[in-house]
Amino acid sequence: MRYLIFSVFFLLTSFFVVGQDDENPVIWSKEVKQISDTEYDLILKGAIHEGWHIFSQFTAEGGSLPSTFTFKGAGEAYRLIGKTKESETVEEYSEIFEVAETFFKNEAIFTQRIQVLNANTKQVQVNLFYQICKEVCIPADEDFIFSLDGSAISKETVALDEKSKELGAKLRLDLKNKVLLTQGQESISTSSSLWVLFALGFLGGLIALLTPCVFPMIPLTVSFFTKHSQKKSKGIANALLYGFFIVLIYFLLSLPFHLFDSVDSQILNTIATNVWLNLAFFAIFIFFAFSFFGYYELTLPSSWANKMDAASSKVGGALGIFFMAVTLAIVSFSCTGPILGGLLGGTTLAEGDVAINLTAGMTGFGAALALPFMLFALFPAWLNSLPKSGGWMTTVKVVLGFLEIGLALKFLSNADLVGHWGILKREIFLAIWIALGLLLTLYLFGIFRFPHDGPKQKLSLGRKITGILSAVFTIYLMLGLTNMTNLKLLSGFPPPEFYSVFEQESDCPFGIDCFKDFESGLAFAKEKNKPILLDFTGWACVNCRKMEENVWSEPDIYPILKNDYVLISLYVDDRKELPVEEQFKFQYDSGRVKEITNIAQKWGTFQDVNFNAVSQPFYVLLSPDLKVLNTSIQNTDAETYRIWLLEGLRNFKE
Numbered sequence: 001m002r003y004l005i006f007s008v009f010f011l012l013t014s015f016f017v018v019g020q021d022d023e024n025p026v027i028w029s030k031e032v033k034q035i036s037d038t039e040y041d042l043i044l045k046g047a048i049h050e051g052w053h054i055f056s057q058f059t060a061e062g063g064s065l066p067s068t069f070t071f072k073g074a075g076e077a078y079r080l081i082g083k084t085k086e087s088e089t090v091e092e093y094s095e096i097f098e099v100a101e102t103f104f105k106n107e108a109i110f111t112q113r114i115q116v117l118n119a120n121t122k123q124v125q126v127n128l129f130y131q132i133c134k135e136v137c138i139p140a141d142e143d144f145i146f147s148l149d150g151s152a153i154s155k156e157t158v159a160l161d162e163k164s165k166e167l168g169a170k171l172r173l174d175l176k177n178k179v180l181l182t183q184g185q186e187s188i189s190t191s192s193s194l195w196v197l198f199a200l201g202f203l204g205g206l207i208a209l210l211t212p213c214v215f216p217m218i219p220l221t222v223s224f225f226t227k228h229s230q231k232k233s234k235g236i237a238n239a240l241l242y243g244f245f246i247v248l249i250y251f252l253l254s255l256p257f258h259l260f261d262s263v264d265s266q267i268l269n270t271i272a273t274n275v276w277l278n279l280a281f282f283a284i285f286i287f288f289a290f291s292f293f294g295y296y297e298l299t300l301p302s303s304w305a306n307k308m309d310a311a312s313s314k315v316g317g318a319l320g321i322f323f324m325a326v327t328l329a330i331v332s333f334s335c336t337g338p339i340l341g342g343l344l345g346g347t348t349l350a351e352g353d354v355a356i357n358l359t360a361g362m363t364g365f366g367a368a369l370a371l372p373f374m375l376f377a378l379f380p381a382w383l384n385s386l387p388k389s390g391g392w393m394t395t396v397k398v399v400l401g402f403l404e405i406g407l408a409l410k411f412l413s414n415a416d417l418v419g420h421w422g423i424l425k426r427e428i429f430l431a432i433w434i435a436l437g438l439l440l441t442l443y444l445f446g447i448f449r450f451p452h453d454g455p456k457q458k459l460s461l462g463r464k465i466t467g468i469l470s471a472v473f474t475i476y477l478m479l480g481l482t483n484m485t486n487l488k489l490l491s492g493f494p495p496p497e498f499y500s501v502f503e504q505e506s507d508c509p510f511g512i513d514c515f516k517d518f519e520s521g522l523a524f525a526k527e528k529n530k531p532i533l534l535d536f537t538g539w540a541c542v543n544c545r546k547m548e549e550n551v552w553s554e555p556d557i558y559p560i561l562k563n564d565y566v567l568i569s570l571y572v573d574d575r576k577e578l579p580v581e582e583q584f585k586f587q588y589d590s591g592r593v594k595e596i597t598n599i600a601q602k603w604g605t606f607q608d609v610n611f612n613a614v615s616q617p618f619y620v621l622l623s624p625d626l627k628v629l630n631t632s633i634q635n636t637d638a639e640t641y642r643i644w645l646l647e648g649l650r651n652f653k654e
Helices: 002-012 162-171 178-182 193-209 217-227 232-252 255-262 267-272 275-292 302-315 317-331 333-347 354-378 380-385 391-419 426-444 461-481 518-528 542-552 558-564 599-611 638-653
Strands: 026-034 039-048 053-055 068-072 078-086 090-094 099-105 107-116 123-134 136-147 532-537 566-571 584-587 593-596 618-622
Touching (some): 026 136, 039 053, 039 099, 039 123, 039 136, 068 107, 107 123, 162 599, 193 354, 232 354, 275 391, 518 532, 518 566, 532 599, 566 599, 599 618, 618 638
Parallel strands (some): 532 566
Antiparallel strands (some): 026 039, 039 107, 053 099, 068 123, 078 107, 090 099, 123 136, 532 618, 584 593
């Protein structure tokens, strides 16, 4: 768990290591040297940017991942002579992993000698998996093709078997009127989603301000700037700069996630719906929750804060103020870390690009943290109106702890849905949330306490109001559990209604007859001569559930879906393995080859190739002869969706 926590934190704390020159932190070049008629040296050189490093093949176990080579075709077309040789490496002890790690700085050179066994072998394909690191480690998986005779390298890097060619051809649709897919898409899409995430991040930052790690820092820091400056205007300017740097730091926190987009268009969706990653998030948030409950303190090494503080004293000026902002980020981590973790996890549940969502949320978080430092510097008299630190901040942390457990259950639910385990059905999920609501309500009204709570005092008005809200929310959940209300306010968070402990007639939303395979759904549409509603969805897709529960359930929409369309729901996060006879290699137009071994890979690639989209929910209307009937649409309101469906029907009939 300790290593997992540090790994997540290093990913988040890369704000000061990613710059404009680090978009491609290593540039590879390759060379072939002929040794004899049948022997060649394959040489791969990596020019590494300043400050970055790549780990050796032979770095110690228990630390960072080593570089790994896979020589495709070895043993048949050629054989390897000895191990892959390396250029000069550096060895340093890692305090995090407690092992001596071996890595390359500035340049990495790998040399592998081969002996050709087949005279027709003209090219050799080599895969390299490695980590390029600069405080944060970015995994990379690259293919390199070596031409042994100097001839041009063909695009087709992998010889596809007949099964792969046949199944790959079925994955590509010959769509008619395809240009209609993108027409008017901007007016239909939810353009305000990033502002919503910014606002949620801002709210998270405001909550963080109320914690004991941040709140006492406000008057101390503002007083430092206003009293230690020769001119009042200079002190105000420094405080404003300090606030700007806080926003900048939390903005830069999200930048490494944008690097994943260059690896695979579907990688962020794959990460967000990965069973084991969701279980890791569940464990981390439970760990965070108990730190909020006061059972242990979650802190970063004090040496980090000391180094940043010393740097701010030495350099002075704007750079010194920047290091002061970094120091704040480090010393407040025990309170902000769990909230940032929730923000990171929450963006994986939101619609759209995970990296862009995270940038919006983190920027909002930083803006909220920075705001009081700037405002109180401009109006120092306001400091007198600040409430005194006290037990109320402990109450804030406990409430956040309960919220962390509630969010943790969402990730456990994602893993359960994607893995088809059947453990956390809808009723069980709601029952646990009800239990959490009851405990929180009892705590807020002082009926039970945690060991770290101070002496029992009279309940404040704020605590009573929060307790009443908690009780109302718990009653709302109880009504939803007994089907006395539909829980539309929580659409997407509990498991779908058809994922129930009671037997259901259908595992499709609201009992609508649906197909989970495109070919069988298409055949049925041709037989009945009905248009197709192609629904790209996911078991762990929050916005998909919101659309189903808030839009599909509407009385003027449900009959259209049930009677007038053939619903084909393709789950792009279903990790269930395909039968061996249905597994194949798919080759993109660029020449890149992808292994299709599970349902998620099949339908995710299907969506990407035919509709140039990777987000969910994503809806397309097709005729049985594959004519596009209307623009594609995503998360939207009920009236827009109803009009969209009716326009598709009219176009089909015409």
